[in-house]
Amino acid sequence: MNPVTKFLFELQEVGLLLWGVLTGLFRKPRYLDEVIKQMDLIGVGSLPIVLLTGFFTGGVLILQTFPTLQYYGIHSEAGRSVAVSLIRELGPVLTALMVSGRIGSAISAELGSMVVSQQIDAMRALGTDPVKKLVAPRVIALIVMLPLLTVAADIFGIIGGGVIASYIFDQDQNVFITSVRNGITSNDLIGGLIKPFFFGMVIGGISCHKGLSTTGGTVGVGLSTINAVVLSSIWVIIFDFFLAKAIQSILGVGII
Amino acid sequence: MQPTISSEKDLRGPLVNPDQVELRDLDEAVDEPDRVVPGIEFRDVYLSFDDRQILNGISFTVRRGETKLILGRSGGGKSTIIRLILGLLKPDAGQILIDGEDITPYTEQEMMPVRQKIGMVFQEGALFDSLSVYENVAYRLREQGVDEDEIGQEVRRMLQFVALEDAIEKMPIELSGGMRRRVGIARALIGDPQIVLFDEPTAGLDPPTARTICELAIKLRDLQDVSSIFVTHEMNNLRYLSSEYAVIDEQGHVVFEKEGEKLCLINTEVIMLRDGEIVFSGSDEQLQSCRDPYIQRFIHGK
Numbered sequence A: 001m002n003p004v005t006k007f008l009f010e011l012q013e014v015g016l017l018l019w020g021v022l023t024g025l026f027r028k029p030r031y032l033d034e035v036i037k038q039m040d041l042i043g044v045g046s047l048p049i050v051l052l053t054g055f056f057t058g059g060v061l062i063l064q065t066f067p068t069l070q071y072y073g074i075h076s077e078a079g080r081s082v083a084v085s086l087i088r089e090l091g092p093v094l095t096a097l098m099v100s101g102r103i104g105s106a107i108s109a110e111l112g113s114m115v116v117s118q119q120i121d122a123m124r125a126l127g128t129d130p131v132k133k134l135v136a137p138r139v140i141a142l143i144v145m146l147p148l149l150t151v152a153a154d155i156f157g158i159i160g161g162g163v164i165a166s167y168i169f170d171q172d173q174n175v176f177i178t179s180v181r182n183g184i185t186s187n188d189l190i191g192g193l194i195k196p197f198f199f200g201m202v203i204g205g206i207s208c209h210k211g212l213s214t215t216g217g218t219v220g221v222g223l224s225t226i227n228a229v230v231l232s233s234i235w236v237i238i239f240d241f242f243l244a245k246a247i248q249s250i251l252g253v254g255i256i
Numbered sequence B: 001m002q003p004t005i006s007s008e009k010d011l012r013g014p015l016v017n018p019d020q021v022e023l024r025d026l027d028e029a030v031d032e033p034d035r036v037v038p039g040i041e042f043r044d045v046y047l048s049f050d051d052r053q054i055l056n057g058i059s060f061t062v063r064r065g066e067t068k069l070i071l072g073r074s075g076g077g078k079s080t081i082i083r084l085i086l087g088l089l090k091p092d093a094g095q096i097l098i099d100g101e102d103i104t105p106y107t108e109q110e111m112m113p114v115r116q117k118i119g120m121v122f123q124e125g126a127l128f129d130s131l132s133v134y135e136n137v138a139y140r141l142r143e144q145g146v147d148e149d150e151i152g153q154e155v156r157r158m159l160q161f162v163a164l165e166d167a168i169e170k171m172p173i174e175l176s177g178g179m180r181r182r183v184g185i186a187r188a189l190i191g192d193p194q195i196v197l198f199d200e201p202t203a204g205l206d207p208p209t210a211r212t213i214c215e216l217a218i219k220l221r222d223l224q225d226v227s228s229i230f231v232t233h234e235m236n237n238l239r240y241l242s243s244e245y246a247v248i249d250e251q252g253h254v255v256f257e258k259e260g261e262k263l264c265l266i267n268t269e270v271i272m273l274r275d276g277e278i279v280f281s282g283s284d285e286q287l288q289s290c291r292d293p294y295i296q297r298f299i300h301g302k
């Protein structure tokens, strides 16, 4: 298969999988307890790494930009700069990348080993649709939890920025907080939440598809795990560009 | 339910004419019309993987209360036949009917209710390794939304059947290969499916346990009117299944009796696959007396 056909084929497969998840929502049975279990695993489980990432990203942003802002005499706007870049870009993207590393790999490895040990076949043979039982709870949990994780990362990033600003650069905390509050608009917040919603879909769709299409034993499981992480990370970044463009033109965010 | 026993030795040739079978069943069929509809029917099924032809025009039927033993070389397509019945694979050509329903054009959605009435014992067990033995066996009933108390009772009954009550709380990883196989059997048989597919259920088991599993298959066949397919390589299994039948004695116990000099079981047939085709189909006596060198080598191993 040439690369273009292969790409279109995979795109169609992921699309069909997500479509199956969507249409499955309207049919019984629904696996609510599975969804909650996955939310716990994906959301609560990823919280520590996401918070750490957020905190240090906010910190390093201030560390690198504060001297420059100070040079131009606008260091009172430091809070705004860190808040805007976190909420618009770094929060959603970094969170999605961390989650795709942690959860994308887990999903594809788990589904992949179920395929090679015939557990998926056994499940189908027992009359359960694996898309509803396995894929849907994971995709839904990702779509719901990723925006929440992003918000947590944003908040911790701003806190991280504030901590660095006040301890290393001796900025008054009130100045920082005021600048953050003046800096963010509601459109920034909406845009920042639309992104992780789509990223959840991208990570869930790609990882589940890669897991379920595993062939060739344990080596195959390894390969599909690599593919799941690499592809979902790349597609998160590609999607981010187009989403940013769309959000800019629809909500007018980021055009000063 | 009485086992189907004909009073004289079967005189059919090695290749059975299916019309003849239907004719003899017609008496019975008068008061039970759905008995004429076979549990499983293959009509000229073809399947290839990549460019290798695995099944080359396979046709057979399995009636209610009948067991088909499938013999054939390793890699000959026996598991493939079983996967086709469950709709886990689709044939390239031909039709597969379950209870008279043509499942070939069915989507995954439409297959679900059909699969509910089929129990399958996977060759490699295929237990859910993140679930305990109890949850594995309970799986089908849970999915059907059966009441949890009832599930508990059924699971214990099934595990008793395969002599594994002690392992109920264990995880599959803690079990031996044979124990896993037996859990797989319990999982397949819960909910009393009307069609049961055994894919080498006795491979690697000790003779008494293997015997128990054959008895289980005999009971399902004779007492519960189940249609089953039994893939095996072991001639012992073949002998048990095709020469013994189960009845309930006066005390209500299940006893196994051997077919006698004059009695002959007609609810068990053997089919043999070779290069994707059925080269033999008939009773085990016919198989033993068949002079085809390939079949002789298969039976005696030399």
Ligand SMILES: Nc1ncnc2c1ncn2[C@@H]1O[C@H](COP(=O)(O)OP(=O)(O)OP(=O)(O)O)[C@@H](O)[C@H]1O
Pocket: B049, B050, B054, B072, B073, B074, B075, B076, B077, B078, B079, B080, B081, B123
């Ligand atoms: N998914 C698949 N893709 C490609 N080839 C396959 C696939 N599944 C099975 N085959 C091939 O089909 C043939 C039949 O396989 P099958 O599992 O039905 O054999 P079998 O008769 O059950 O053998 P055994 O007695 O060893 O279990 C084998 O040669 C196998 O290589």
Ligand SMILES: [Mg+2]
Pocket: B078, B079, B080, B123, B199
């Ligand atoms: Mg096999």
